[in-house]
Amino acid sequence: MPLWLQGALEFIQCAFFSAVLVVVPLIAVWFADGFAERSLDSVFRMCGQVWLLIHGVPLELNLVAPGSPAVVTGAMTLIPLGLTLIPFFLAWRSGRRIARASYADQLWQGIVGALGAYLLVGLITGFAVATEEVGVNLGAAALIPLIPAGLGVITGARREAGSWGRLIGVDFAEWIATTSQHSRWAGSYVWSVIRAGVLGYVMAFGLAAVGLTVSLAIHWLEISNIYQQLQPGPIGGAVLTIAQLGVLPNLALWSLAWISGGGITLGVGSTLGPLETAVGPLPAVPVLGALPAGDLGPSWVYLLVPVLAGILAGWWFLREGENHFEDWLSIRLKVRWASLALSTVLLGLFIGAVAGLLSTLGSWLASGSLGIGRLTELGPNLWTTALMLTGEVGLGVVIGYLVAPFLERDPVLED
Incomplete structure (x- = not known):
């Protein structure tokens, strides 16, 4: 046909x-x-x-x-x-x-x-x-x-x-073969930065999803109690569970916003995050029973999760071996430590910015409104989350890139 x-x-x-x-x-x-x-x-x-x-x-x-x-x-x-x-x-x-x-x-x-x-x-x-x-x-x-x-x-x-x-x-x-060598080096560097930024964001999202899973397991009793209070019946309970499974990716993105310190909005005037919590009445939805509450210990510890994702992204970038910007700087700056410091800081900024841009897209997709009452604002605080992730992933990239040679046992470094 x-x-x-x-x-x-x-x-x-x-x-x-x-x-x-x-x-x-x-x-x-x-x-x-x-x-x-x-x-x-x-x-x-x-x-x-x-x-x-x-x-x-x-x-x-x-x-x-x-x-x-x-x-x-x-x-x-x-x-x-x-x-x-x-x-x-x-x-x-x-x-x-x-x-x-x-x-x-x-x-x-x-x-x-x-x-x-x-x-x-x-x-x-x-x-x-x-x-x-x-x-x-x-x-x-x-x-x-x-x-x-x-x-x-x-x-x-x-x-x-x-x-x-x-x-x-x-x-x-x-087509690439027709370009100059300098253009190919610049293109390789930019492409590696983009892929490292994607890796950093995906790793942060994956760690946030693991944290969400742990929270669901810890608060399983509270979730079960809400199910019993609703009394939806077998079919209603199955449909309610399917609906909650449908929003699990949203909740994972909310979890990423929470651990980044950007926080999430749960209705007009309600904000939930490791650094600030002010939550009003919430609907009786079982999965909301897994929201963090009470004494969570030192709040700053949760901010280290995206930093860990950045460390892995920095390590990956070193293994990729496409840091042509550092090569270019080392030719113009005769002092090795100056070229390494400047190129690494800019590398963290570039990769963190890619992760931050991806964060704006993910936070926007996970946000929305139920159209009525207080629940007209739901989801991550978009720009705050993006800025926090940019800084945290960027910091991790700097650490990971500088520490990776020791982990890789770079023979040049050992000499």
């Missing part, structure tokens, strides 16, 4: 399977009388609204306040990133299938067909599920789902192609 048609059919399957994973648990709750006040039609509309939400589409709420004729308006923008991974990986699988069926110079046809089909699915869904209580912007419903789906299909196609060069039909090695 034509490549554009194959791409369209692949993404229609993606939309169908991701929708099934939303519809089945919510319909099960309806059959268990969990939505006794709703008709089956309204539950299907709610399923479509949830499908749009996991793709990042904001929902416009217009709800009547209990015991009052006033209408409360707001936008629900908190994206459950764990559930967003479902359409992403379905699109990733489709991208690999499209790449197998096409040559590199034809791949765009399948991708355009796939994204065009997904745009129509989002547009139709946004039109079909809008109600008086929940409104949907049709432009957002059509375009925003293309972001996770597009990233999935492109990375999947790249995985199958084996390189970005094959994916877009450009031989990067041949």
Whole structure:
């Protein structure tokens, strides 16, 4: 079949399977009388609204306040990133299938067909599920789902192609060979700095996720008590657990903001961090029982976790052997310690800045609003977290880069 048609059919399957994973648990709750006040039609509309939400589409709420004729308006923008991974990986699988069926110079046809089909699915869904209580912007419903789906299909196609060069039909090695030696050295240095910054951020995120897991294990009794107080029943409890699993990546990013010292916002006027804590009333969500409370010991200890990630990034950069900026400085500054000190401090600043920029993206994705009440501000304190991570990872890079030769037993250093 034509490549554009194959791409369209692949993404229609993606939309169908991701929708099934939303519809089945919510319909099960309806059959268990969990939505006794709703008709089956309204539950299907709610399923479509949830499908749009996991793709990042904001929902416009217009709800009547209990015991009052006033209408409360707001936008629900908190994206459950764990559930967003479902359409992403379905699109990733489709991208690999499209790449197998096409040559590199034809791949765009399948991708355009796939994204065009997904745009129509989002547009139709946004039109079909809008109600008086929940409104949907049709432009957002059509375009925003293309972001996770597009990233999935492109990375999947790249995985199958084996390189970005094959994916877009450009031989990067041949192009780099035409540049000057100084340009190649500068490019190698910048590329190594970017990869070290990504490594530092990913390591900090991984350590924060481990800390979140430990906190969940320690506070398991409090979480169980909240489950018992809610009494959701077997099906309701299963759906509640799925929803909480869907926001686990958000909580891991919140944990990263917490250990960095940037802190997180849990509603208007509430801030939680190792250096400052001022939290108001919170909803009865079991996973929130794992929030750190009480005496946590010396607060500054938690700030060392991103520094450790920076140390690993600095060590990796030394092993990469692409510090051409230090080579350039050593030629112009005859004093060895001066060139080493200046290049290492700037290296920490550059790699820390990359980690800080990635932090702004992660914090932004993990933030949002539930649209009503105090919970219109949820998530990491974006700029504070970015600045703290920049400094902490940068400090770790300096330490790691200077200590790494001793760990590597550099023969030049020993001589």
